[in-house]
Amino acid sequence: MGILEVQGINKRFGGLQALGDVNLDVQEGSCHAIIGPNGAGKSTLLNVLVGKLKPDTGTVKFEDKNVLGLKPHQINQLGISRVFQTPEIFGDLTVMENMLIPCFARRDGSYSLKAFIGIPSEKALNAEAEEMLDEVSMLEKRDMQASSLSRGDKRRLEMAMCLVQQPRLLLLDEPTAGMARADTNNTIELLKEIKEKRNITMAIIEHDMHVVFSLADRITVLAQGTPLVEDVPENIKGHPKVREAYLGEAQV
Amino acid sequence: MLGLTAKDARLYLIVLVMLIFAPFFLNPFPEGSGLAQFNAGYPDMMQRLVIFGLFAVGFNILFGLTGYLSFGHAAFLGAGSYAGVWMFKLLTMNVIPALIVSTIVAGLFSLLIGFISLRRSGIYFSILTLAFAQMCYSLAYSVLTPITGGETGLQLALDDPRVLGVTQTAEGNIPVPHLFGLPMNASTSLDIGAWSFTFSVGYYFAAVVFALAFYFTIRLFRSPFGLVLRAVKSNQGRLSYTGLNARPYTLAAFVISGMFAGLAGGLMVSMDPLAGAERMLWTASGEVVLMTILGGVGTLIGPILGAGAITYLEAIISTINSTVLHRWFDIFPEWLENLLVNIVYPFVGSGWHLTLGLVFMIVVIFLPGGIVEGGRKIYGLFSRKREEPGSMPPNAAAQPGPGE
Numbered sequence: 108m109g110i111l112e113v114q115g116i117n118k119r120f121g122g123l124q125a126l127g128d129v130n131l132d133v134q135e136g137s138c139h140a141i142i143g144p145n146g147a148g149k150s151t152l153l154n155v156l157v158g159k160l161k162p163d164t165g166t167v168k169f170e171d172k173n174v175l176g177l178k179p180h181q182i183n184q185l186g187i188s189r190v191f192q193t194p195e196i197f198g199d200l201t202v203m204e205n206m207l208i209p210c211f212a213r214r215d216g217s218y219s220l221k222a223f224i225g226i227p228s229e230k231a232l233n234a235e236a237e238e239m240l241d242e243v244s245m246l247e248k249r250d251m252q253a254s255s256l257s258r259g260d261k262r263r264l265e266m267a268m269c270l271v272q273q274p275r276l277l278l279l280d281e282p283t284a285g286m287a288r289a290d291t292n293n294t295i296e297l298l299k300e301i302k303e304k305r306n307i308t309m310a311i312i313e314h315d316m317h318v319v320f321s322l323a324d325r326i327t328v329l330a331q332g333t334p335l336v337e338d339v340p341e342n343i344k345g346h347p348k349v350r351e352a353y354l355g356e357a358q359v
Numbered sequence: 360m361l362g363l364t365a366k367d368a369r370l371y372l373i374v375l376v377m378l379i380f381a382p383f384f385l386n387p388f389p390e391g392s393g394l395a396q397f398n399a400g401y402p403d404m405m406q407r408l409v410i411f412g413l414f415a416v417g418f419n420i421l422f423g424l425t426g427y428l429s430f431g432h433a434a435f436l437g438a439g440s441y442a443g444v445w446m447f448k449l450l451t452m453n454v455i456p457a458l459i460v461s462t463i464v465a466g467l468f469s470l471l472i473g474f475i476s477l478r479r480s481g482i483y484f485s486i487l488t489l490a491f492a493q494m495c496y497s498l499a500y501s502v503l504t505p506i507t508g509g510e511t512g513l514q515l516a517l518d519d520p521r522v523l524g525v526t527q528t529a530e531g532n533i534p535v536p537h538l539f540g541l542p543m544n545a546s547t548s549l550d551i552g553a554w555s556f557t558f559s560v561g562y563y564f565a566a567v568v569f570a571l572a573f574y575f576t577i578r579l580f581r582s583p584f585g586l587v588l589r590a591v592k593s594n595q596g597r598l599s600y601t602g603l604n605a606r607p608y609t610l611a612a613f614v615i616s617g618m619f620a621g622l623a624g625g626l627m628v629s630m631d632p633l634a635g636a637e638r639m640l641w642t643a644s645g646e647v648v649l650m651t652i653l654g655g656v657g658t659l660i661g662p663i664l665g666a667g668a669i670t671y672l673e674a675i676i677s678t679i680n681s682t683v684l685h686r687w688f689d690i691f692p693e694w695l696e697n698l699l700v701n702i703v704y705p706f707v708g709s710g711w712h713l714t715l716g717l718v719f720m721i722v723v724i725f726l727p728g729g730i731v732e733g734g735r736k737i738y739g740l741f742s743r744k745r746e747e748p749g750s751m752p753p754n755a756a757a758q759p760g761p762g763e
Contacts, residue, residue, distance in 0.1 A: 157600060183602035195600070199593040200586070208590050211583050212602040220611055222584040223575075225362055229583070268601065 110135040110308050111156070111276055116165035118151055118332075125151045126162065127332040133276070138302055138309040140319045143329035144352055149312045150192075152329070153280055156310075157189050158182045169276065180217045188269035189278045194261035196268065198254030202245060205253050205264055206236035206271060213272045239271040243297070259290045263297065270301065277301075279311040283318050295321050320344075328352060367577050370659060374573060378566040381405055382556045389553030393686075396678060399671050402546055402559035403630075409565045410626045411670050415650040415662035416576050417619020421612045422648070423657035424585060426592035428485045430644050431472065431492030435465040435617040437499065437639035439624025441506065444513045444634045451523040452534045454543065454564070454629040458622060465621020466614055473613035477606060480595075492644055499636040512635030536629045538564055543629055561630045568626060572619060573663075579615070580659060588612050589657075620647075649715070653722055655731030664730045669715065676714055679707040 113131035117124070126148045133139045141149050154160040156167060158179040167175050174182050183189075197205050210232040215221070227233065240246045243263045248256065253264060262282065269277060282298070283291040295318055301307060302322070313319045319326065319340070326343045328335040330352040336343065343349055363371060377384075386400030399405070418432050439461035446457040476487040499507040507513055515533045519526055528534050536543045538560070546559035579585050590598050591605050598605050628634055637643070646669065654665025684703055688696040706714045726733045 178604070179599040180602050180604045183600055189600050195594060195597040197590045197593040197597060200589060204586055204589075207583070207586060208598070208603070209601045211587070215583075217602055217604040218607045220584055222579050222582050222611075222615075224583065225364075225578075225581055226583060226586060227364075272602065 109133050110170055111310065112166075112168040113152075113156070114166045114168075116152070116155060116162045116167070118148075118155065118160065118162045125332050126155070129165070129329070129332070129334055131327060131334070131337075133308060133310050134325070135308050136306055137324040138298075138311060138322050140311045140313060140323035140326045141329060142313060142316075142319055142326060143335075146331075147329040147352075148332040149329055150280065151332075153189070153278055153310075153312055156182075156278060157187065183212070183272075183274075184217055186273075186275040187278060188272055188274035188276070190262075190265055190269055190280060190282055192281045192284050194258070194265040196253045196261055196265050198252070200253055201250050202240065202253055202256070202264060203236060203249040205268055206240055207232060209268045209272045210236050236271060239267045242270075243267045259286070259293065262286075262290075262294065266297065266301075270305070270307075273305075275308060277307050277309045279309060279313075281312055281314060283313070283315055291315065291318060294318075298322055361574070363577060364581070367581065367659075371574065371577060374660070374663070375570060378409070378570060381408075381566070382558050382562070386554060386556055390555050391553065396683070397675055399674065400556060402544075402557055402562050404670075404674055405559075405562045406565050406626075406630045407674070408667050408670050409562065409569045410623050410630075411647075411650065411666040412663045413565075413569050413572055413626065414620055414623040414647055415654070415666040416573060417616040417623070418647045419616075419651050419656065419658075419662040420576065420579065420588075420619065421609075421616040422651055423662070424580070424588035424592065425609050425612050427477070427480065427609060427613070428648065429476075429488040429613070429616075430485050430641065430648065431476075431488035431490075431495075432616065432620050432647055433641070433643035434472070434492035434495040434639045435469050435620035436624040436627075436643065437495065437634070437636065438468045439465040439621030440628050440634035440638055441499070441513055441624075442621070443625040443628035444515070444632055445506075447515060447521075447536060447628070447632050448519040449522060451521060452536050453524075454536050454538055454625075457536070457629060458568070458625040461625025461628075462618045462622045465624065466618040468621075469614045469617025470610070473610050473617065477609050477613060489641060489644070492639060493641055496636055496639040496641075499639055507634070507636060509636070512633055514633045536632055565626050565630070568622065572622065577659060584608070584611070592657075649719055653719060653729055655729030658729075658731045661729050661731045668730065672715065672718075673711060676707050676711040677709065681708075 109132040111131070111133040113129060116126050116129040118126040129148070129152060141152065143149055151160065155162050158174065158177050158181070161176065166173060169185055169187060172185065174185065197208065207226065211219070214232065237246060237249070240249055243266065245260060245263060245267065248260065253261070256264065283294050286294065298309070299322065302309065311319070311322065323340055325337065326340055327337045328343065328349050335348045335352055336346055338346070361368065382400050382405065385405060386398045388394040388398050399408070414432075414436060418429070422428055442464035443457040443461040446460050450456055472488065472491045476484055476491065479487060500509060517527055517531070517533060525534060541560050543561040543564065544559070546557050549556045549558070587598070587603060587608050591609060595605050624638070650665035650669050651662045652665070653668060654663065655661025681700060681704055684700045684707070685696065688699045691699065704710070722729060728735075
């Protein structure tokens with residue numbers, strides 16, 4: 108029994124079959140990578156999982172609860188957090204304020220009218236947010252405006268915002284896209300640490316094979332909207348079907 | 360102090376001092392001098408300053424924090440005005456019930472309009488609110504005449520069935536709004552040398568209401584609720600993937616700002632118990648948008664400064680006529696005097712909107728953060744001291760223009 112079970116997902120955009128009968132089973136505590144050439148439907152699948160897109164057919168179950176048809180904020184409240192390809196943070200707010208919002212969301216649910224209490228008086232949440240910032244070594248930047256951070260810091264802030272919610276499933280959409288080698292390696296280290304320390308299940312979409320093989324416990328290869336194979340990394344490396352799908356794309 | 364940080368408490372104290380001593384420093388020129396027409400320390404003017412300040416502060420809760428630009432807030436002000444006059448007509452001339460009912464009616468009204476309009480964002484939201492406000496105006500002007508008085512407006516009459524109070528005074532006049540017997544139009548004057556200062560009950564009552572509302576606004580800005588509202592403006596997508604539903608937050612902000620507008624409307628009729636449909640017109644909605652942008656969107660003090668500047672300029676510039684201009688320029692030779700009068704004339708009197716337009720353009724182009732940003736730049740120029748972090752909401756500095 109996986110923590111996330113995806114069955115028979117189909118999604119059409121006009122004449123294009125973006126997803127064709129996709130099944131996915133993410134085991135609790137694992138890091139499941141979804142790879143595939145451009146246009147394979149990886150991002151579409153992720154958008155279905157977080158409630159941004161509604162598939163034509165199929166079911167998505169998270170911890171045995173049906174999540175299809177729920178709004179993004181409801182899905183997040185169930186314990187699924189998402190990291191975006193380009194870091195999505197609250198650019199106008201300070202780093203600390205960015206951290207406080209997920210803290211409030213986790214404690215108070217998707218809506219609460221706390222219009223007459225001061226933020227500093229929420230001592231427990233402030234401490235929690237600071238602790239998490241410290242963990243991603245950004246505590247000294249707590250009063251900076253988030254939009255002025257470097258890209259790597261934005262990524263770390265976004266990751267920290269997701270982690271402070273203590274999600275049970277973390278979805279990562281190409282977390283190292285457009286990063287320099289050194290930054291990529293830092294991100295890999297960060298993710299490994301998260302996995303070991305917090306035992307959060309991860310589903311990761313990635314282009315960079317180096318990242319995938321450093322992190323994943325299982326890999327699903329998508330091509331043209333359909334899963335080709337699902338196996339452990341060792342078997343994926345030399346798989347003929349995968350080579351075929353990636354021909355000319357990357358050296359697997 | 361009062362649950363505010365030292366910085367906010369200082370700001371609040373400054374505003375309180377300004378409110379208390381407004382009759383003095385708005386009257387800096389002695390009576391009878393040539394500059395006396397620039398005085399703004401008379402009750403009617405000071406009441407307008409405070410009431411429009413309240414309106415703009417409330418508007419800023421929606422526009423400044425969430426970024427949702429409503430073009431229909433005058434409808435709530437109008438609804439509040441009508442509700443207030445009806446309370447005077449039916450219940451009592453005491454202003455407290457009128458203000459409460461004005462606020463509640465405007466709140467219900469904004470709940471309905473906000474619920475529908477907030478299904479869209481950006482320009483579509485603005486258009487929806489504009490459409491609703493214009494509908495309200497048209498209804499108030501025509502179909503709803505029995506409730507709103509139509510073209511003539513809603514006013515008190517000599518046969519109002521005032522349940523708690525008298526229909527007419529002993530002299531056979533319409534009674535005036537009062538606060539537990541203290542009439543709103545009562546005032547005393549203090550003459551010091553050539554200066555004359557007027558202290559009116561109406562102004563100080565409005566100032567107290569404003570002070571309470573402004574305190575509430577500061578608390579709201581600094582609360583978790585205010586933080587989420589700013590997050591809505593910054594990145595609504597991330598907010599929903601963080602497990603927060605933006606809609607009820609924006610609706611609450613919409614209703615709160617609508618209630619501020621209703622309260623402002625109630626105060627208007629408390630000073631002068633007459634409500635007209637033109638208060639709901641889109642130009643009135645546009646004016647509060649201008650006030651907020653001119654002062655500084657998303658800042659606490661900005662809307663107050665913007666409302667003050669526009670209300671003051673309107674009152675002062677629109678009273679300047681060609682006679683006044685000729686008096687100003689009569690030290691020049693006649694041909695130059697006429698030339699100068701002809702150049703300046705289109706910008707004053709009834710053409711004061713031209714001046715407002717120019718001022719507004721200059722502010723939006725050179726100071727997108729409004730008067731507050733201007734003040735901060737001047738402050739930075741004179742004291743080379745580095746600004747402390749967190750002195751203003753961090754989004755205060757980089758505001759987009761009105762077309763965002």
